[in-house]
Amino acid sequence: MNIGQAAKASGVSAKMIRYYEQTGLVSPAARSGAGYRTYAEKDVHTLRFIRRARDLGFSVEGIAELLALWRDRTRHSADVKDMALGHVAVLRKKITELEAMAQTLQSLASCCAGDERPDCPILKDIEDGTDGPARAPHRFGLLPDGGA
Amino acid sequence: MNIGQAAKASGVSAKMIRYYEQTGLVSPAARSGAGYRTYAEKDVHTLRFIRRARDLGFSVEGIAELLALWRDRTRHSADVKDMALGHVAVLRKKITELEAMAQTLQSLASCCAGDERPDCPILKDIEDGTDGPARAPHRFGLLPDGGA
DNA sequence: GTGGGGCTTCCCATTGTGGGAAGGTCAATG
DNA sequence: CATTGACCTTCCCACAATGGGAAGCCCCAC
Secondary structure (H helix, E strand, C coil): HHHHHCCCCCCCCCCHHHHHHHHHCCCEEEEECCCEEEEHHHHHHHHHHHHHHHCCCCHHHHHHHHHHHHCCCCHHHHHHHHHHHHHHHHHHHHHHHHHHHHHHHHHHHHCCCCCCCCCHHHHHHHHHHCCCCCCCCCCCCCCCCCCC | CCCHHHHHCCCCCCHHHHHHHHCCCCCCEEEEECCHHHHHHHHHHHHHHHHEEEHHHCCCHHHHHHHHHHCCCCCCHHHHHHHHHHHHHHHHHHHHHHHHHHHHHHHHCCCCCCCCCCCCCHHHHHCCCCCCCCCCCCCCCCCCCCCC
């Protein structure tokens, strides 16, 4: 199976498969005489694992750990659980931050007339910083959505 | 005031101030004889506005719009409100996605013994993809946290 | 033998942010 | 006045994960 087939079968784009290979997340694929990467069912299985882990929000680095555990028949399920729960904590923290932003904005918006006049409590707040020293983060890229 | 002072006063790092200038979010600062950027209170005020908007999760592009509205004395508060609410919608969507991940992971973890044995429902699930075709996103960078 | 589609590698862009090097400046102290 | 240390300048690099696209080779079907 060539990379295009593997991509379709696994839900990971060809571009990403090459990237994962390049960064060492997956081992280099076998090559055909012409230099084409060839994949077996087993490889697709791994790619699928990766995609699912990505869908659960794990970083590539986290996936590397997960893959290592997956392949280690002597693993302790406690280690996997720790990773999962640790990630849940990260997720929840992020959610909390996002929620704080949303709530602030929402309440600000509810004080805004939303008409043709210029007066706006939202801008006033951003300007004066009444929203507290909430050192919240930002920078959460919105899904370029590599279509499934 | 030099850039370092402005950075401290506004909560925006010097690096970022230069970046914002370079990308046109703020207009080029005045320069001293030696080529040092100099800032007035007014500039710091603008930088503070930017930082607050970032804290509310707006992208630089969004902030550019917000700034334009802020400076436009003939703005309609409705436009500001639209932006705020639009952003809230984006935030909520993100939250929903994150929550789906957290919930899946949490429930999976709760089925995991978490002991020294290798059997693990979490890995099984990721492997077999029982978690549904939830094409959720990922890639939400966690705050490098430019400490304020 | 030719066309179209798939594959290869390589480079670029994205979004904000920080790190660091090489060099100029400035203020204070000896 | 000279040195020192803190500050400024520009320029390049890196990150994380992903897509876009170009140039060129390959393979199969017709």
